[in-house]
Amino acid sequence: MESSRLFFGSNSSSMFYLGNGDDYFRGTSTGFNFEETSKKRPFMSSLDDMLEDENYDEQLTEKKRRLSPEQVRMLERSFEEDNKLEPERKTELAKKLGLQPRQVAVWFQNRRARWKTKTLERDYDRLKSSYDVLTSDFDSIVKENEKLKAEVLSLTEKLRAKEVPEISIIGGDHKEGRDDVVADPSGHVKVEDHFSTGSGGSAVVDDHDGPQVLVDSGDSYFPDDDYTNEYVAVRVDQSEEDDGSDNGQNDFPNYPFATTDHHHHDEADALGWWVWSQP
DNA sequence: TCCAAAGAGAACTTTACGTCA
DNA sequence: CATGACGTAAAGTTCTCTTTG
Structure with a gap:
């Protein structure tokens, strides 16, 4: 000019x-x-x-x-x-x-004009630090997920090798203290998750070849009938018992996230969550 | 001490918008 | 209602002075 x-x-x-x-x-x-x-x-x-x-x-x-x-x-x-x-x-x-x-x-x-510039700089700094914290959290979550996946795989292999005979827990004969290994009458081995809180709650991962189903453990974020939806994803955190309150360190709750629709399926997948599709 | 570059600030131009006669 | 004059904000620029290495 x-x-x-x-x-x-x-x-x-x-x-x-x-x-x-x-x-x-x-x-x-x-x-x-x-x-x-x-x-x-x-x-x-x-x-x-x-x-x-x-x-x-x-x-x-x-x-x-x-x-x-x-x-x-x-x-x-x-x-x-x-x-x-x-x-x-x-x-x-x-x-x-x-x-x-x-x-x-x-x-x-x-x-x-100077005030605006300063304000923008401050806003930028705030957003940047928030972003850094979230990025760091995200990385931790991804790593943790990988670790848990590997752990489950390894346990599944062990269970397969064991060739456990039929146990009728699925039929309603489940006893306290035997919550780790189950098999249904068709011979499908199931692994119960050890991370759920509460004695009455556990999630079961079906191991057969078809689409996997997450069975509600009783303390899910879902309403009772929500796991009938097409997609279910879960993130499990075993680091500590969570009372549901935010500790202020990050913006993620400490335990199960879930998504039940197509849109969030992709997001969950991107996050490295386990995603099961209902048959 | 001198000097060039960078930084800060005052004043400017252009554009857009609201108000009022 | 349309229009022109006017004031002002915002964004960007120019110029000057000061600071710094």
């Missing part, structure tokens, strides 16, 4: 302002661009008015310079009260600070 500001003289850093109210002429110690500026600032006071300005001499030689600490302090205080500037407040502040109202307006504009 090409600036329309004009500078005169060989060393044109000596700027000055002329005018009252919100509008002013801007020029240098060697000249100013009346015609151009007046086109853009239609409410300019007359040249005579400007020349009568008590600060004229001062402004004539004044370079563009920073506001004094006291001026900035008062502007900051005003900004804290309200970051929008009504015309009355602008005029009042300008008078108090010995500045042009235009300068006050510009200061507020720039201050709002």
Whole structure:
């Protein structure tokens, strides 16, 4: 963007302002661009008015310079009260600070821009740290899942090798203390999960070749009939007993997540959860 | 001490929008 | 209701001054 500001003289850093109210002429110690500026600032006071300005001499030689600490302090205080500037407040502040109202307006504009930048930076930092925590949690979960999968596979193999005879637990003859190995009348070996809490609860993983079914253990997040849905996924955490409360370390509950629809099936799969599809 | 680069701040331009006569 | 003038916010830029290595 090409600036329309004009500078005169060989060393044109000596700027000055002329005018009252919100509008002013801007020029240098060697000249100013009346015609151009007046086109853009239609409410300019007359040249005579400007020349009568008590600060004229001062402004004539004044370079563009920073506001004094006291001026900035008062502007900051005003900004804290309200970051929008009504015309009355602008005029009042300008008078108090010995500045042009235009300068006050510009200061507020720039201050709002700085505030926005800072806010965005803070927001970014907050989101970034949240993201990092979630990423770390995600990695732990994936690793844990892999470990548990391997463990189950290994146990399944052992059970197969054992060739356990028929045990009629599935038929309702289950006894406390024998909750690890079961086989149904068709010879399918089942492994009960050891991670569920409560004596009455356990999930059973069917080992046959067809689609696997997760049988509700009694303390699932699902309503009683929910496991009849097409997809069921579960994440099991054995790290500690969970009372259902969040410990504040992360945003994941400590035990079974579940999903029951197609959409979440993919998500669960991506997370490395076990997903069983109902036949 | 000098100097170039970077940073900070003041002022600017452009665009968009709301208000009002 | 349409229109033009006006004020202002926001975003981006330019220029100047200060700080820093």
